Amino acid sequence: MAKLIVAGAAGRMGRMLTSLIVQQPSHSLAGAVEAKGVKGVGADAGEVAGVGPIGVPIGDDYAAIAAPDTVTLDFTSVTASMEHLAIAAAKGAAIVIGSTGFTPEMEARARELASKTRTLIAPNMSIGINVLITLVEKAAALLSGFDAEVLEIHHRTKVDAPSGTALALGKAVATARGLDFQKSATFGREGITGVRPTDQIGIMALRGGDAVGDHTVIFCGQGERLELIHRTQSREALASGAIRAAAWLEHQPNGLYNIRNVLGI
Numbered sequence: 001m002a003k004l005i006v007a008g009a010a011g012r013m014g015r016m017l018t019s020l021i022v023q024q025p026s027h028s029l030a031g032a033v034e035a036k037g038v039k040g041v042g043a044d045a046g047e048v049a050g051v052g053p054i055g056v057p058i059g060d061d062y063a064a065i066a067a068p069d070t071v072t073l074d075f076t077s078v079t080a081s082m083e084h085l086a087i088a089a090a091k092g093a094a095i096v097i098g099s100t101g102f103t104p105e106m107e108a109r110a111r112e113l114a115s116k117t118r119t120l121i122a123p124n125m126s127i128g129i130n131v132l133i134t135l136v137e138k139a140a141a142l143l144s145g146f147d148a149e150v151l152e153i154h155h156r157t158k159v160d161a162p163s164g165t166a167l168a169l170g171k172a173v174a175t176a177r178g179l180d181f182q183k184s185a186t187f188g189r190e191g192i193t194g195v196r197p198t199d200q201i202g203i204m205a206l207r208g209g210d211a212v213g214d215h216t217v218i219f220c221g222q223g224e225r226l227e228l229i230h231r232t233q234s235r236e237a238l239a240s241g242a243i244r245a246a247a248w249l250e251h252q253p254n255g256l257y258n259i260r261n262v263l264g265i
Contacts, residue, residue, distance in 0.1 A: 002247050003030035005065060005072040005093075007084055009058045010040030010048055013075035013098070016239045018049035027243065031065035032058045035080065066093040071118075071246040075238075078102050085113050094118035096246050098125050098238065100164030114256035120249050122259045123164025125241035129215065130259040132230045133172050136217050139226065140176035146219040146226070147196060148173045153206035153214045161205040162187060169217050170201045 004021055008014040009032035021029045032045035038060075046054030059065065066072065066087055071094040074081050081099040088095040100123045102110065110121060124130070140148060150173075152166040174181035177199070184201045213232040218225060232238070241259060248262045 001025075002027045002250050003070045004028065004243070004246055005031040005033065005062075005070050006045070007033050007062065007072055007074040007080070008076040009045050010034050010038055010043075011075070013235060013239060015049040016235050017073050017075075017242065018045050018054075019051045020236070020239050020243060022046060022049075022051055022054055024243070027247070029054065029056050030070050032056055033062045033065065034058050034060055035076075036060040063087045063091065066091040068092040070094070071096060071250050073098075073242050073246055075099060075242070078106060082106055082109065085110060085119065088119070089113040089116040092117055094246070094249050094252075095120070096125075096242050096249060097121045098123075098242055101160035102164075111256055115254060117254055118249050118252050118257075119255070120245050120257040120259070120262070122245070123168050124213070124238065125245060125259060126230070126232060126237045127241050127244070127259070127263065128230050128237065129165055129232075130241075130263060131265070132215070132217070132228060133168055134260065134265045135228055136169055136172045137176045139217075139219055139228065140173040143219045143221065143226065144177060146221040147198075147200070147202075149202040149204070149218045149220065151204050151206070151216045151218065153208065153211045155210050155212065156207050158207060161207065162203050163205065163213065163215070165213065165215055166203050166205065169215060170203050173201050173217070 006014050006017045021027050034041050040048050041060045044053045045056045045058050075098040078099050078101045081097045150166050150169050152163050171181045184199050215230050217228045245262050
């Protein structure tokens with residue numbers, strides 16, 4: 001039985017994770033944590049999640065509950081996730097991180113810390129999205145003469161743009177075509193932009209309403225166009241993928257992994 005800890009237990013994803021964990025007999029909720037001063041600290045995690053009391057209070061000291069036999073699920077913020085990763089590395093606790101918006105410096109630090117414990121970081125925990133990334137790599141290689149564009153839409157409260165998933169999809173195109181993503185990517189167009197460069201990868205972000213997250217990769221050729229689309233209809237897709245990843249990560253050696261490692265693709 002996997003012993004799971006939910007970080008950000010009072011947030012939307014934290015509540016979703018808690019409700020799914022308590023419904024699965026193969027997992028147990030070993031702990032729940034929130035930032036100091038957040039409403040919900042001290043309350044029963046099950047009651048906060050809307051599933052009734054489960055006897056697990058939400059604490060504010062992650063270091064006190066992180067242990068080698070636990071796996072933490074973290075969908076908090078890049079700053080909090082980095083702090084939790086450092087604690088997990090020091091305690092030997094496994095950790096699954098779904099936060100997005102890491103700077104290159106944070107990514108480098110995360111890779112360093114990940115070597116000290118079992119770590120999985122993914123911009124999107126959805127199983128479908130990670131299958132899409134694989135399909136995009138194959139399509140980009142097969143459609144080498146087609147222009148590639150990535151379009152994403154998320155809810156109005158998302159603080160980073162473009163999404164980590166859109167970046168991952170753009171990088172999949174670049175990898176398949178042997179391109180430097182940083183040099184090939186463009187994140188918006190305005191004015192007289194000139195003819196589209198052959199190796200350009202366009203990435204566009206839309207924000208509005210309560211959209212959970214839609215991603216479209218468009219390959220535009222002469223006389224034809226291929227569109228690969230994934231729509232997230234509920235955060236349950238992300239939570240379910242994260243729990244599956246946690247169960248897998250529990251038995252791995254120290255290192256940095258992603259969802260595609262979990263799926264074997």
